[in-house]
Amino acid sequence: MQTQYLDAYDRQLRTGPETAHAERVVQLGPLSLATFHGGRGFITYADLGGADADGIRELVEGGLAHFADRAEVAEVEWKTRGHDTAPGLHEALLAAGFVPEEPESIMIGEAALLAQDVVIPGEVTIRRAFSEDEVLAAGEMQGRVFDDGDWRSRAESLIERMRVDDTVELWIAVVDGEVVSAGRLEPVVGTEFAGLWGGSTLEEWRGRGIYRALTAERARSALARGVRYLQSDSTEFSRPILERSGLVKVSTTTPYVWARPAD
Structure with a gap:
């Protein structure tokens, strides 16, 4: 494999x-x-x-x-x-x-194996983000997680990409109107792959299955687009989470x- x-x-x-x-x-x-x-x-x-x-x-x-x-x-x-x-x-x-x-770690897995049912706290809602406000809120959260002072320009670049390319998807987990976790799905034209990028969760919401559920939702969306493989370059923090979801480390x-x- x-x-x-x-x-x-x-x-x-x-x-x-x-x-x-x-x-x-x-x-x-x-x-x-x-x-x-x-x-x-x-x-x-x-x-x-x-x-x-x-x-x-x-x-x-x-x-x-x-x-x-x-x-x-x-x-x-x-x-x-x-x-x-x-x-x-x-x-x-x-x-x-x-x-x-x-x-x-270069992580790869079959989208069909990642589309799992994951139990998450009842107050958490996972959905695809479409509005500029949602993209900016996700970017601000990711800026806090990664200590990225340039998060706004990255979020604005994503907004521009999403305007012209509807295959780029941003998925968010929301609690009481606050984005607590987010990640992108980016199908790669002409291949069997889609990328999982930008995954992050606020520290106080980690360990509750939210990021795994976010990965599963992106996998289901990828399957609907005819994607076979999901790929991510992951840090040592996210690698174990992706392994539990079904991705395999193939290289670095x-x-x-x-x-x-x-x-």
Whole structure:
């Protein structure tokens, strides 16, 4: 099962789907160099073409040079995967000024297995969010959970995406008008996958099955759209919850981030 899931992930989700919403994408050998709204650079690839350590160092230097010449790009993320063959990549990224962030688990599961009945407190209502106020309320909650001072701009970007793409779904759990948990469902066009993103729950409401129920509702919605697999890059906090829901860890991903030096 794990091998089947990982093979589907590599074939269907890497490169094109990751850069689908970019403003600009340039190819450098096996690398896809994407520029997103807000001055964010992103580097990904299906594989590194069998490059040795010297070749990988040249790819890292070339990828960074592409963005360093563009003043509007404030930071660049190089997305690594734990199962790739990439000799010397860690050392090359560090030498170029990239800083590794916390590794995340690549989780995949069958949507049909995740559409479970989960018991939650009676005062909790789970529903899909449609209004701008609901999206902003979910964003504010997520900003508190992740200590993200830039939550409003992310929420406003989500509002814009939802206006033009009705496949992007935000699901929320509400108690007395307050959003206590939220997460997105994002089907990936042309694949069997949908992504589970942005999952978060207020600390005082954790451990009551709410996030599992939120995952189950998103799974049911995914099935209605003909989706087979659900995928998430999860922290060590959310990984056990997703495992209880039926997702399997198939690999890891570690973002390495380069930030433009201050003038």
